[in-house]
Amino acid sequence: MFARTAPWPLVALFTAGYLAPYLLPTTVGRLDTSLPLTATQAGAVGSALLLSSATAGFLLASRVERVGARALARLGLLLAALGYGTAALTTDIPVVVAGAMVGGFGSGTATTVAATRIAAERDPHRASTLGLLTVSALAGAVYLTVPHLGRTHGLPLAAIALTALAVWPLTGRLPGAGQPQETAHAPHDDSPLPHRRSGLVLAAAIVFWSLAQNSLWGVSGRIGLTQAHLGDAALGVVFAVALGAGLVGVLAAGALGARLGRAVPIGAGTVLIAGCIALTASATGPVTFAAGEVAWNTLYPVVLSYLIGLAASLDPRGRWAVLVGSASSLGTAAGPLTGSALSAQAGYPVMGLVLGAGLLLVAVPMTAVALHTGGRPLLPGAIRRRGGHPAAVVAAHTGTPSGAVPEVGAPEQPVVEFPVDAPAVPVQRDYDTAAATRAPGTP
DSSP: OOOTTOOHHHHHHHHHHHHHHHTHHHHHHHHHHHSSOOHHHHHHHHHHHHHHHHHHHHHHTTTHHHHOHHHHHHHHHHHHHHHHHHHHTOOOHHHHHHHHHHHHHHHHHHHHHHHHHHHTSSOHHHHHHHHHHHHHHHHHHHHHHGGGSOSOTHHHHHHHHHHHHHHGGGGGGSOOTTSOOOOSOOOOTTOOOSSHHHHHHHHHHHHHHHHHHHHHHHHHHHIIIIISOOOHHHHHHHHHHHHHHHHHHHHHHHHHTTTTTTHHHHHHHHHHHHHHHHHHHTOOSHHHHHHHHHHHHHHHHHHHHHHHHHHHHTOTTSHHHHHHHHHHHHHHHHHHHHHHHHHHHHOHHHHHHHHHHHHHHHHHHHHHHHHHHTTOOOOHHHHHHHTOHHHHHHHHSTTOOTTSSOOTTOOOEEEEEOOSSSOSOOEEEEEOHHHHTOOTTOO
């Protein structure tokens, strides 16, 4: 499914940046069991880590080309290794918090570079799918291994630091400052930010989308231990299986590609995720908890890959990909603290219902953006009447120039015909706009 020309340095950088959020449950869970922290305080540390990561994205979104992808990637990996490594080797709480925040900034820097470069690929959905596949596999391996090595808080943090060091050699293949970027698109450096309304709506919606995901993800470990009555090793197995199911979901998303567009996977997938969150949060036994976690982790990376692809399609320079990703990180950062506070005040089941209801609401604007930017606002009747299906397919394809397909309500266009066997007297007729813009070769 994936060609040999896959952008593996970007995939590795993506993995190093995303690993910290994927390991959030075990990181937060071990902070309040091996250090003198309450559950809410541990959630706040996780939120501080992710907020630092989001800050890096906002600060560096427009500087990747200027500074150079290679230099920024190496800086991010260095900060991640030093920050997480320091936090893993000490039990002094202020140092742990500072190290986590420094590491989070490094993760955010790596993610920013990866998102910017992936958006410039000819197939950003394929590249992001590969990244999600890799980070899911690595996180699953960590969840299977860490429970057998002890209960110290430093193990998941050390895993993130070592991943950053392992990825470092691959950064030599990234462009430096002043080097040509070799992108599929080459807009001018001073080009304005396109699709501003759609980008802002998507960024605002994805804040809550990510908050809901990580509110549950941040407290999933405690739900499994206290409400579903799982042991530590069994909980690690559930998380590993869930992330393995996520691999299947990512592979399915990669195989499906753009066949359904982006609106259906984003809209329908978010609705299904809302149900999975409510199920997981209300679980009182191992089977229900495992079913909810597995179903949720199967769907989450699928929808995320389409959201990343949607953001990347808004701007070939990757600016919306970084800004939307940073907005997602803001929601991710608030997740652990929000989940801890909601569950402490109202209990896990009520928390799940609140988060699920919010996801149902936020699915509407995200689906609308996917429909609008995918060229879908054609009149269905016109498609059926004039055989416009090929035009609809072209319109839904990433990279179709804006204006290639008329919007709803566009005036019909006069077409002048010149009969071959008749006198050259032009006959003017009004045709449906969908017929006037159908794909070449369509009868």
